[in-house]
Amino acid sequence: MAQLISVKLPDGRVLEPSDWTTSEPLYSTVEVGAGSFPVLTAFSYSYGGTVPGSVGPREALLSDTNLQGEGNRLPENEELLVYNLSIEVFKNGVEGDTTAWPDAENPDVPLPDMLRLQRDLLVYFKIAYVKSYTHSPLSYWPAGTGVNWINSGSISRATNGVSGTAVANNGGTSPADMRTLATPLYVAGGESLTVDIEAGPGQVNGLNLAANARMRLRILLDGYRRRPVA
C-alpha cells in the first residue's frame, strides 16, 4: 500500500499525518422555487447525489458540492474550523410574471427577487444535528463573490431587448464583504454537518419565478480544513 495513513512512533504512539488548507472551502447547493417548500438541507448529499429543491431533481456536479462521502456529515478523515459562511445566489429560468419587472438574463437575480429572498429565507448551520449554530436571515451571510457591473444604457435580452433591468447580489462582491464569525465553529471528522434553508412564511412571498425556474443557493463554509495527506 503506497498511502501514508499513519506513522507508529518507537514509543507506541501513532501519528496520522494530515494537512490543513485555507484555500478549499466546503460548499453545497440547494434550489428554491416559487410557492411553498420544505426545509432544504445543504451538505445532505455528496457529489453525484441529488440537489435538494432542484427540478428533476438533478444530479449534483462538482460545481454544486465538493462534499465527499454519503452526505450529512464531514468525512472521518477531515476537520473543519469555520470562520465564514457565505451564500451565492444564481437564477436559473425565467420570470412567472413578465409584467411585474423586466427580467434579467440568467444567472443574474432581479433586485426585487433578491430582496424577497433576503427578507424571507433563514439559514441554520447545524453541527451534531441537535443544535443550530446560526439562526439568521440570508442577508446576514453575504456572498463575498459576484460581479461589479458597469453599464451604459444596457438592455436585457430576457426582455427581447425592449427594456433595461436591475440586478442584485447577496451583499458585496469582495472577500472583505463576507461576514467573519467572532467565534469560529469547529466540526470534527465524522460529525453531523448540515445547513438548513427555510422560509419563515413557508415560502418566499412574491418570488417571481416560472414553474420550472429556480434560485440556486450555493453555500460556502470557509476557514481551516484538515484533509488526509494520502
Add this chain to the structure above:
Amino acid sequence: MAIEKIKLPDGRTVELSEWLHWPQYSTVEGQGGINANLDPLGLGNGAAINLRLFTYVVGAQIPQAGSPSTGRRSATRSDTNQVARARINHDEAYLAFSMTYEMFALNDDLPIPGLPNNVQAVEPIFTGGNLRRLQRDVLYELFVGARINKPQVRAPLSYFGQGVGAVAWGSGDALNTGAEVINLSYGTGGPVSPMNQRRWQLPVYVHSDRVMFARLYSPVGQIVGLSQDWRFKGYMDGLKRRPVA
C-alpha cells in the same frame, strides 16, 4: 440527561455554556404616503414612529406605526428570533458589539404627479429618498434594564451602517414592464457590508433575564415625504451565551 454543571473535587461548581456569534433580529412596520393626494410632489408623509423591537416572539402581532397596506400580521421566524419577550432568556446572556438593519417596502412607490404610469420603485424595493428621510428623522435606540430610561445606544438612523442587504446595479436603460415605467430609485445605508457596521469600542452587556428592547422613534412625529409603507428588520449583533445542553 444534559450536562449542565460539573462539580470539581474542591467543591466549586462550573456551569457549562458557550458563546456564539449570533445576531438577534426583530421586525417593525409602518405606513407611508399619508395624504399623498394633498402633496404637490405626490409623496405624502409617513406615520409617526414609536415602535419597540425585540418585544415579541413568533406568532405575536408585529408592532406597526399607522396602518400599512398589508394589514396586521403575525410574526414568523423570518421576523424575529427572540425566544422571550423584551428580555434575554434566563439561561442566556448577550454581548452586543453593533446594531444594523435592513429595509423592505410593503407597497410600490406612488406615481409621479402627471406621470401616472411612472414609479420609482416596486415592492419590496425601498427608494433611496425614503431611506434618507428616515435617516433624517428617526432615532435607533437600545435600552437595557427594567424601567431604565437611559439608553445604552441612541443615535440617528444615519449613524448605523447597513451590514445586511442587497447590492444592486442598474442596466442604465429604462425599466419598462409594459404597463408602467420604473424610474428606479434604490438606496442602502452606506455600502452593504459587515465592514460597514459601526463596531462599538465598548460593547453593551445584557445580563441573563434582563429586560432589553430597541426602539425606533421619530421625535418630529410624521415623516415628511415618506411615500412607501415599510418594514424595518433591526439587528443586535454580537455574542450570545447559551447553555451547552
